[in-house]
Amino acid sequence: MLKEKFSKENASIFQKLALGLVLMFVLIILIFWWIYRLNVDEIQRELQKNKLGEVRFMSSQLSNQFEQVLMNALTLSEDQSVRGYTYALTYGNDFAKYKAKLELMEKLALNSASTAWNNTIILYYPDEKATVSSDREFSFQPFVMSKDPLDKWTLHMNKDGTGYYSHLTKGHRGPMYIEIRISLEVLQKMMSEYTSGTPMLYDSHFKTAIRGAGSSQLAEADAQVIPQIRNDSGFFEIKFQDQNYFISYMKASILDLYFIDYHLTNQLQQSISRNNTLFVLALMAMLLLSLLYTLALRNQIQQPIIRLRKAIDRFDRGDFSSRVDETQTLEFRILGRSFNRMAENTQTLIEQVLLGELSVKEARLKQYQAQINPHFLYNCLNYIQSKSSVKDYESVTAMTLELAAYCRYIHRIEDMDTTLGEELRFVNHYMSIIHMRKKSITCEIHVPKQLLSIRIPRMILQPLVENGVKHGIEPSMGPGKITIRAEQDQEFIRITVADNGVGMPAERLALISEHMDELTRPEEQIGTGVRNVNQRIKLTYGKRSGLSIQSSLYEGTTYIITIHKEDIADASDSVS
Amino acid sequence: MHQILLVDDESYVIDDLEISFPWDQYRIERIHKAYSGMQALSILEEQTVDIVITDISMPVMNGLELIRQIKAVKPNLPCILLTGYAEFEYAKEATKYGVVEYLLKPLDVEKLASCLEKTVLSIEEQIRRALSYEQAMNSFREHLPSLKDRLLNQLIEGNL
Numbered sequence: 001m002l003k004e005k006f007s008k009e010n011a012s013i014f015q016k017l018a019l020g021l022v023l024m025f026v027l028i029i030l031i032f033w034w035i036y037r038l039n040v041d042e043i044q045r046e047l048q049k050n051k052l053g054e055v056r057f058m059s060s061q062l063s064n065q066f067e068q069v070l071m072n073a074l075t076l077s078e079d080q081s082v083r084g085y086t087y088a089l090t091y092g093n094d095f096a097k098y099k100a101k102l103e104l105m106e107k108l109a110l111n112s113a114s115t116a117w118n119n120t121i122i123l124y125y126p127d128e129k130a131t132v133s134s135d136r137e138f139s140f141q142p143f144v145m146s147k148d149p150l151d152k153w154t155l156h157m158n159k160d161g162t163g164y165y166s167h168l169t170k171g172h173r174g175p176m177y178i179e180i181r182i183s184l185e186v187l188q189k190m191m192s193e194y195t196s197g198t199p200m201l202y203d204s205h206f207k208t209a210i211r212g213a214g215s216s217q218l219a220e221a222d223a224q225v226i227p228q229i230r231n232d233s234g235f236f237e238i239k240f241q242d243q244n245y246f247i248s249y250m251k252a253s254i255l256d257l258y259f260i261d262y263h264l265t266n267q268l269q270q271s272i273s274r275n276n277t278l279f280v281l282a283l284m285a286m287l288l289l290s291l292l293y294t295l296a297l298r299n300q301i302q303q304p305i306i307r308l309r310k311a312i313d314r315f316d317r318g319d320f321s322s323r324v325d326e327t328q329t330l331e332f333r334i335l336g337r338s339f340n341r342m343a344e345n346t347q348t349l350i351e352q353v354l355l356g357e358l359s360v361k362e363a364r365l366k367q368y369q370a371q372i373n374p375h376f377l378y379n380c381l382n383y384i385q386s387k388s389s390v391k392d393y394e395s396v397t398a399m400t401l402e403l404a405a406y407c408r409y410i411h412r413i414e415d416m417d418t419t420l421g422e423e424l425r426f427v428n429h430y431m432s433i434i435h436m437r438k439k440s441i442t443c444e445i446h447v448p449k450q451l452l453s454i455r456i457p458r459m460i461l462q463p464l465v466e467n468g469v470k471h472g473i474e475p476s477m478g479p480g481k482i483t484i485r486a487e488q489d490q491e492f493i494r495i496t497v498a499d500n501g502v503g504m505p506a507e508r509l510a511l512i513s514e515h516m517d518e519l520t521r522p523e524e525q526i527g528t529g530v531r532n533v534n535q536r537i538k539l540t541y542g543k544r545s546g547l548s549i550q551s552s553l554y555e556g557t558t559y560i561i562t563i564h565k566e567d568i569a570d571a572s573d574s575v576s
Numbered sequence: 577m578h579q580i581l582l583v584d585d586e587s588y589v590i591d592d593l594e595i596s597f598p599w600d601q602y603r604i605e606r607i608h609k610a611y612s613g614m615q616a617l618s619i620l621e622e623q624t625v626d627i628v629i630t631d632i633s634m635p636v637m638n639g640l641e642l643i644r645q646i647k648a649v650k651p652n653l654p655c656i657l658l659t660g661y662a663e664f665e666y667a668k669e670a671t672k673y674g675v676v677e678y679l680l681k682p683l684d685v686e687k688l689a690s691c692l693e694k695t696v697l698s699i700e701e702q703i704r705r706a707l708s709y710e711q712a713m714n715s716f717r718e719h720l721p722s723l724k725d726r727l728l729n730q731l732i733e734g735n736l
Contacts, residue, residue: 378661378681379586385682386589389596437586475635477612 014298025287051248059259062252073180077171089128108134124177153255155206198262205256304332320347405429421452440479447486463529464497464559472501498558541567577605583616583630602692613637629656
């Protein structure tokens with residue numbers, strides 16, 4: 001639960017947006033589905049109404065036709081020639097009988113043809129044992145009385161589906177029966193004209209189904225359908241051979257004949273569901289498109305954000321020159337510019353502060369340099385005292401003079417810079433003093449004449465020489481030598497101060513080299529002197545120049561001052 | 577008469593001191609010089625040195641370390657420390673190791689003189705005390721038989 005909440009808060013805007021989109025689409029699909037259901041229900045209700053209407057129409061048509069045929073026959077029984085036929089039979093001669101029969105047959109045929117449904121009328125005269133019919137077939141056959149019940153439609157059906165409905169009525173006047181036969185073909189023809197569904201007739205009295213052409217496969221569904229046919233009309237649905245049928249039925253009013261309509265509902269649903277599928281597919285495509293659009297938008301936003309964040313990170317790590325490139329998007333261009341402006345200002349401020357710190361440092365350094373190292377001075381005094389105690393006045397004089405020259409150079413702090421020659425002379429004084437005290441320590445200087453005149457900051461060689469003596473030579477037992485060289489090539493002037501002392505372990509060298517360029521580390525005691533020299537060189541000549549150290553244990557340490565030639569001109573210009 | 581060992585890596589200090597100081601006034605007849613701690617230890621092994629004067633700051637083995645090693649072998653050997661500038665705190669700490677005295681550089685000869693005087697006297701006192709103890713023990717041993725005699729006689733006479 002907590003985790004879920006956490007992840008929710010952590011999700012990016014775009015994840016939320018995508019989630020929202022998907023939810024929205026799901027909602028749309030649900031609503032659409034609901035509306036679709038409503039529509040389908042509505043359509044089905046409409047369909048039922050339509051079907052019932054059609055079925056009602058068909059069944060009433062059936063009733064009408066049956067009634068009309070019946071009425072026609074009954075009218076016929078009132079006819080003069082029908083009634084008169086008995087007289088002709090009783091009283092007429094053979095010719096008259098035959099003529100009357102032919103006339104009557106013609107009349108019946110005419111009558112039968114006058115109704116919409118083709119029917120056969122058979123007149124039975126039981127007293128005279130005579131049969132007259134619109135169909136010649138019956139008229140000249142021996143008299144056989146029909147056994148059908150009176151005044152009732154009776155179905156006669158053969159195994160092959162052919163057959164007829166017959167209706168037997170007793171004539172009003174005289175012993176005469178009228179039979180009307182309607183062939184099932186007529187009904188089948190009527191059914192074949194019905195196209196809005198698959199029709200079927202079912203006689204509930206005789207429990208027989210009358211089918212039109214091409215609907216015989218539905219016979220197997222009878223077991224499902226027939227038990228459900230009750231009352232005068234109704235509808236229901238069945239599933240048969242993987243198809244859904246909507247079945248509506250109605251009873252024709254004058255006989256137990258039902259008109260039944262089988263309607264395939266699948267057709268309608270299929271087309272609707274095809275439309276649905278299309279709609280859902282379109283929706284999916286839209287969802288996909290909007291997700292893609294979101295992704296594209298995300299790239300447009302994310303990329304500048306990442307760039308901006310990287311720039312800020314760089315700035316945070318201390319790279320104050322970190323800036324953002326211009327981006328296409330307007331909002332981010334403005335943001336980027338604001339950041340760049342801020343970075344610019346911050347950089348300027350930091351540089352100002354650092355410069356201020358440097359100049360404070362420089363001042364402190366000058367003050368420090370102006371003080372002669374008391375330990376050094378005490379040693380000199382000790383030397384003078386010692387030599388005077390043995391009355392070696394030459395040594396006393398020499399030491400006094402060297403010390404005086406040394407002090408003079410140190411106290412000339414108003415001069416910012418000096419020449420390499422001057423500085424070397426000063427180093428020479430220093431080394432002479434050291435040499436007097438410890439004979440085993442000597443100094444060699446190899447500097448070409450043309451380099452003696454280059455201008456350098458004051459007191460950049462002496463600290464290196466002092467370092468070499470103090471940390472390189474003095475801790476070792478053997479004789480020590482400081483060698484100072486200067487050389488130049490196309491680009492650089494290199495001044496090296498080498499001692500043959502104890503050297504230093506790689507870790508210490510790494511530590512000193514690592515902190516050489518750091519401006520703010522006043523508490524660190526290691527390598528303060530060399531760091532100072534390095535920074536003053538950089539301050540004077542720029543970043544291309546500086547101090548580096550090489551050292552190997554037991555072999556000595558070499559300090560290398562590298563000065564870029566172009567920068568010397570600049571430096572002397574700025575000084576002069 | 578005594579022997580002294582001077583130790584300093586700056587050779588002129590002890591060279592000059594050897595020449596300028598009136599050693600014989602303090603009954604010091606022989607002066608040994610060492611220019612490093614190691615050299616000092618090897619001289620101590622070979623010679624019978626009575627007093628050591630050493631500088632503090634020396635390469636490889638400094639004065640304090642030297643004194644510590646000397647005291648481990650000869651705890652009664654008096655040591656005098658020479659200290660330059662800013663080594664004063666070390667020197668104070670060195671008194672723990674049994675340093676007799678520390679002297680500041682540049683060296684005040686009179687202070688060295690009084691210091692030596694004191695040290696030499698204490699050495700001689702020690703020697704004298706050792707000598708008189710020896711004499712007493714000797715006479716005791718000499719008279720032991722007569723003492724035993726007297727004790728026996730007194731026991732026999734019943735005087736105890």
